[in-house]
Amino acid sequence: MSVAINIENVIKRFGKDTVINGLSLDIKPGEFFTLLGPSGCGKTTLLRMIIGFNSIEGGQIKIDGKVINDIPTNKRNMGMVFQNYAIFPHMSVKDNIAFGLKNRKVPKEEIEKKVDEILKVVKIDHLKNRMPQKLSGGQQQRIALARAIVIHPEVLLMDEPLSNLDAKLRTEMRNAIKQIQQQVGITTVYVTHDQEEALAVSDRIAVMNGGVIQQIDTPKNIYQRPANTFVSTFIGLSNIINGVLEGNENGKALLRIGNYKFQMNNIKKDCHPNSEVKVSVRPEEFIINKETEEGIPVVVKSSVFLGVATHYFVETKEGQEIEVIENSDLDELIPNGTKIHLKVQTQKVNVFSEDGSRSFIDREVRS
Numbered sequence: 308m309s310v311a312i313n314i315e316n317v318i319k320r321f322g323k324d325t326v327i328n329g330l331s332l333d334i335k336p337g338e339f340f341t342l343l344g345p346s347g348c349g350k351t352t353l354l355r356m357i358i359g360f361n362s363i364e365g366g367q368i369k370i371d372g373k374v375i376n377d378i379p380t381n382k383r384n385m386g387m388v389f390q391n392y393a394i395f396p397h398m399s400v401k402d403n404i405a406f407g408l409k410n411r412k413v414p415k416e417e418i419e420k421k422v423d424e425i426l427k428v429v430k431i432d433h434l435k436n437r438m439p440q441k442l443s444g445g446q447q448q449r450i451a452l453a454r455a456i457v458i459h460p461e462v463l464l465m466d467e468p469l470s471n472l473d474a475k476l477r478t479e480m481r482n483a484i485k486q487i488q489q490q491v492g493i494t495t496v497y498v499t500h501d502q503e504e505a506l507a508v509s510d511r512i513a514v515m516n517g518g519v520i521q522q523i524d525t526p527k528n529i530y531q532r533p534a535n536t537f538v539s540t541f542i543g544l545s546n547i548i549n550g551v552l553e554g555n556e557n558g559k560a561l562l563r564i565g566n567y568k569f570q571m572n573n574i575k576k577d578c579h580p581n582s583e584v585k586v587s588v589r590p591e592e593f594i595i596n597k598e599t600e601e602g603i604p605v606v607v608k609s610s611v612f613l614g615v616a617t618h619y620f621v622e623t624k625e626g627q628e629i630e631v632i633e634n635s636d637l638d639e640l641i642p643n644g645t646k647i648h649l650k651v652q653t654q655k656v657n658v659f660s661e662d663g664s665r666s667f668i669d670r671e672v673r674s
């Protein structure tokens with residue numbers, strides 16, 4: 308049975324510094340939940356509070372409704388995988404994995420059986436008797452993962468487990484981790500600063516900044532409907548452009564960027580006409596208009612052809628640089644210095660308050 312984790316108003320202080328000040332989130336049983344944010348935002352600190360390496364200065368952490376604040380780490384029934392693997396170099400693969408079971412005084416035959424089972428799950432059964440130093444980073448991380456899950460923990464915690472691997476192995480291992488987690492069904496909390504990794508593995512993601520949660524949502528919603536300009540620029544690339552909301556009747560709003568006006572039908576009703584707004588447009592959400600003057604007038608400054616798509620770096624009259632990605636076609640590249648107009652895919656763009664702190668998109672309305 309998988310467990311739920313409830314984090315209620317937790318506070319973490321290091322001396323006089325308050326790093327987390329009243330953070331709450333609920334993780335569902337069996338969920339693959341990721342804490343994502345820039346370096347220093349408090350992800351590891353929160354993870355260490357869950358496992359008990361860090362004390363908790365306020366609030367509560369509950370596992371299936373039971374407060375665990377004062378339960379020591381070794382009684383929490385959690386497994387953890389670290390960035391540096393933390394496997395024992397002097398023990399064989401098999402002995403590394405058996406370590407936790409021996410400590411728990413599991414009978415020898417049962418240990419054999421469990422180790423063999425888990426070696427198959429993480430697909431390193433052929434390496435059973437090898438010493439870890441001779442193995443690749445990916446294989447060592449599979450040992451660490453096997454060691455964490457062989458004890459059947461209620462919760463699996465992973466702190467940047469793929470950071471030490473090269474790019475190709477990272478992609479391979481993140482797919483393996485996702486598959487294994489689904490197979491085993493353990494409630495998992497995963498820490499990363501890599502947004503692509505978070506999108507690839509998670510059921511839900513909490514985006515953090517400065518110890519504060521910015522948004523908790525599915526990868527698709529985080530990417531397509533960010534809660535504020537921090538999330539929209541941290542996850543993927545977004546161009547943030549000044550605009551004005553000219554009118555708003557029941558969510559059907561007229562937006563204006565310079566002289567370019569367009570209609571949206573999913574704007575929150577309480578967003579008042581004549582508000583200054585920030586319009587967030589991802590590079591692939593522009594439509595390049597070479598034929599008419601409709602759109603934001605820009606000049607092409609440079610371009611990069613990357614096979615599947617071409618990236619254009621353009622500049623507005625006000626001097627703002629905008630990145631535009633267009634699927635490559637057979638036409639010639641647009642030469643530098645060309646004046647073009649950019650229209651936007653209105654159903655995909657996001658609109659935020661002028662300070663960027665909240666979204667004006669009404670997610671109840673499907674555009």
Ligand SMILES: Nc1ncnc2c1ncn2[C@@H]1O[C@H](COP(=O)(O)OP(=O)(O)OP(=O)(O)O)[C@@H](O)[C@H]1O
Nearest residue numbers: 321324326344345346347348349350351352353500
């Ligand atoms: N033991 C400690 N003593 C004092 N300050 C600490 C301690 N551990 C973490 N901090 C501070 O808490 C803040 C959050 O650190 P934390 O390691 O949780 O960030 P992070 O989001 O995991 O970053 P990274 O991705 O770089 O590991 C930082 O300002 C850090 O300096």
